[in-house]
Amino acid sequence: MNINKPSPSHLWRWFDPRDKSIGTIAFIINRLSAIGLTIYLFLHLAVLSKLVAGSQAYDDFLILAKSPAIKIGEMFVIAGGIIHGLNGIRITINSLGFLLKIQNGLLVGLMIIALAAIVYFAIRMFSGA
Amino acid sequence: MNDTIWTIELKIFRQRADAQRYFQTFQIEINPDEYVLDAIEKVWAFHDRSLTFRHACHHSTCGACGMLVNGIEKLTCITSIRSVTQNNGKLLIEPLRNFPVLSDLVVDTSSMFKALEEIGFNQVASLPSACLPYERKTLEHERSEYQRLVDCIECGMCISACPVSLTDSNYLGPAVLAAAHDASSQPLSNKILEIVDSRDGLWRCHNAFECSAVCPSNVEPGLRIMKMRQTVIAHRIKKLFSRG
Amino acid sequence: MPTLPEAIIIGAGFTGCALAHDLSLRGFKVSVLDRGEIASGTSGRTHGLLHSGGRYCVNDQEAAIECIEENIILRRIAAQCIEYNGGLFIGLNERDQAYLPHFMAGAEACKIPVEQITPQKALQLEPNLNPALLSAVLVPDGVFDPLRLALAFAATAVENGASFFPHHEVQEMLFNGSGNAIGVVALNRHDGKKYEFRGDIVINATGAWAGKLASLVGIKVPVVPTPGIMVAYNQRLVNRVINRLFEPGDGDILIPQRRMVVIGTTSFEVEDPDYIPLDQDQIKQMYDCACHLVPAVSQTLQRGVYMSARPLIKTEMTGRSLSRTFKCYDHKESENIDGFVTITGGKATTCRAMAEKTADLVCSKLGISAICETKETPLVSYRKFFWH
Structure with missing residues (x-):
């Protein structure tokens, strides 16, 4: 009898994009970017805590931070921030009761802007290196 | 509108009381201009009388026959077979999600x-208020004396x-x-x-x-x-x- | 306290649900069994027209009078699922014009409040009508939601103590030593087990399937499943029911419902109404009829098609000439089986009256003097059916 009932154990199905509409894709991206940004926050705090260990430890780390792998990681952080932020703007606009009839278009438009911004930051970051 | 007949395979979710759930496959021949609910009713009528499913109006006014068709929620009475599969194709039929299953395709709503x-x-409202907020303006002055099912x-x-x-x-x-x-x-x-x-x-x-x-x-x-x-x-x- | 009389009703369509409501009010303990869901046979698939009686007022006045009486009662007790905007009969040719005086006389004889209006006025009220109309008559038609009407009766019955057993297929009837019915054995499709139901009276309310069920115990009930087609289109082009001003015929009624219009119907006989394939020629025929009444149907999309098997009672006549009234059989009289009655025929609009007549018969058979209260009892919300 109990199968099929709502349950927190179905959480993994949030991330299953099969047979879903574009709104769920945004829902998934928003959750993934949020998880990513949260992980970054903790990494960031961990790095800052190196300051406690003295300036030498921190400077050593900064050298490491210039490596391409870390840079790609940072690129993900920027992308996550932009996507999550713009998506949040869409949700706020919608939740205030506006632009509801074009919410799919709004999503696509904002994600195009996000993509453009990500490309821009990527070029700046990697060419400036 | 012709006499085309397709052979399709229905893979239907089965669940009886506490027994193990499983999928059962039926092959039927049907005109693709009929609807998914007709195909399910045909399975019941000619293949397996133990199949349980909910249906009543067959034209989208009662809301009884919502199911998952190939993983997507569909009101099966207005979903033509042509729109969800092809000749010799398959249809996966499951009960709605997020409601407890009573048996087979019947859920407890x-x-x-x-x-x-x-x-x-x-269920019955004046014509303007039965419509969507953005449709109301044109209806409010002239049609408010009418009522309809929402x-x-x-x-x-x-x-x-x-x-x-x-x-x-x-x-x-x-x-x-x-x-x-x-x-x-x-x-x-x-x-x-x-x-x-x-x-x-x-x-x-x-x-x-x-x-x-x-x-x-x-x-x-x-x-x-x-x-x-x-x-x-x-x-x-x-x-x-x-x-x- | 004396024990309550117990009734077992087979069939949870309009008749079964209305009868459960009636008998519960009269103090019966009622169990309703159906092999499927509430209204999953003919009842759910009805056109949805709350008849004013106009359709029958010329050639079947008995049915017409039943219709207008029940129309008024249902609007009072079941307003929760009825869109009531009235209806129009429209004449489109000389043949229809010749029918008009008969129609007006018939309506008056049956006490149906009608009002003839000018074609211009009709077009003002319903701008999508065929502009070539020659005459128009307003009638008190309505439109109901089939499932919710059945559920409203069922919910009220449940409030008064009735029990419903959907997905319970009756497989055999139980008899006592003197050959009288005392109950049934039903297979519960949810768990695959058989259960016994015993009562003082068993009522066959299976409509188009009444003959099939009665044959289970070797009884013949002369009911002919007579399906007709209905086609729904995806725009609400009118607010009133649009009827062709002529004798009952194919595709002569177009009803609005939610965001749709639904045209019906045809009439042909089948032996087994369990599965009736959609007839593509009839779909085309209905489309033409609908376009004739309301030309804008040609700009809509087809939304759904369905076939519904009316339970017509067999006489020497066939098809549409059969009366649309109902009949109650006491199998004590015909086959000397006591404790078993059959109710069939009729139409959705008259389901309450069918239930009343059947309950009267049941009461007189069991020597109970309770009177019918369903005319004055408003039905509770249909949703209450789901959490008794």
Whole structure:
């Protein structure tokens, strides 16, 4: 009898994009970017805590931070921030009761802007290196 | 409109009391201009009388026959076979998600009906108020003397598709919140406010708009939830200033 | 306390649900069994027209009078699922014009409140009508939601103590030593087990399937499943029911419902109504009829098609000439089986009256003097059916 009932154990199905509409894709991206940004926050705090260990430890780390792998990681952080932020703007606009009839278009438009911004930051970051 | 006959394979979810659930496959021949519900009824009539499913009106006014067809919520009585498969193709038929299965394709929607009743949602309304907010303007002056059955047929498909309903059994769900919006087209009552402006109400929605995507009846629950948020926010702001 | 009389009703369509409501009010303990869901046979698939009686007022006045009486009662007790905007009979040619005086006389004889209006006025009220109309008559038609009407009766019955057992297929009837019915054995499709139901009276309310069920115990009930087609289009082009001003015929009624219009119907006989394939020629025929009444149908999309098997009672006549009234059989009289009655025929609009007549018969058989209260009892919300 109990199968099929709502349950927190179905959480993994949030991330299953099969047979879903574009709104769920945004829902998934928003959750993934949020998880990513949260992980970054903790990494960031961990790095800052190196300051406690003295300036030498921190400077050593900064050298490491210039490596391409870390840079790609940072690129993900920027992308996550932009996507999550713009998506949040869409949700706020919608939740205030506006632009509801074009919410799919709004999503696509904002994600195009996000993509453009990500490309821009990527070029700046990697060419400036 | 012709006498084409397709052979299709229906893979149907079966569940009997506490027994193990499984999928059973049936091959039938059917005109592709008939509907998925007709195919299921044909399986019942000619292959297996033990198959249970819910249906009544066969033309999208009762809301009894919502199921998953190839993984997507469909009102099977108006989903033509042609639109979801091809000749020699397959159809995967499952019960709606997020409601307990009674047997096979029959789910227990009583929690939804209870909540809808609590909202005080009427099935018959004046013509303008039975339409969507953005359609009302043209109807209000000339057609308000007419009444009609509202759009929501209480099929439960929006709740089946909703990612929040999937993980939280306390969430009121899109059908109920949309009904609350419908019932509150007149000034917001305290009772409705109390129900929707709560932990399990309006603010739980995470804007996936999957409800509006699967709704077979033009209700646009997603839009209605957002409009309701607007109303409640405006109400809160007003209250803030009227106190001061 | 004396024990309550117990009734077992087979069939949870309009008749079964209305009868459960009636008998519960009269103090019966009622159990309703159906092999499927509430209204999953003919009842759910009805056109949805709350008849004013106008359709029958010329050639079947008995049915017409039943219709207008029940129309008024249902609007009072079941307003929760009825869109009531009235209806129009429209004449489109000389043949229809010749029928008009008969129609007006018939309506008057049956006490149906009608009002003839000018074609211009009709077009003002319903701008999508065929502009070539020659005459128009307003009638008190309505439109109901089939499932919700059945559920409203069922919910009220449940409030008064009745029990419903959907997905319980009756497999055999139980008899006592003197050959009288005392109950049934039903197979519960949810768990695959058989259960016994015993009562003082067993009522066959299976409509188009009444003959099939009665044959289970070797009884013949002369009911002919007579399906007709209905086609729904995806725009609400009218607010009133649009009827062709002529004798009952194919595709002569177009009803609005929610955001749709639905045209019906045809009439042909089948032996087994369990599965009736959609007839593509009839779909085309209905489309032409609908376009003739309301030309804008040509700009809509087809939304759904369905076939519904009316339970017509067999006489020497066939098809549409059969009366649309109902009949109650006491099998004590015909086959000397006591405790078993059959109710069939009729139409959705008259389901309450069918239930009343059947309950009267049941009461007189069991020597109970309770009177019918369903005319005055408003039905509770249909949703209450789901959480008794």
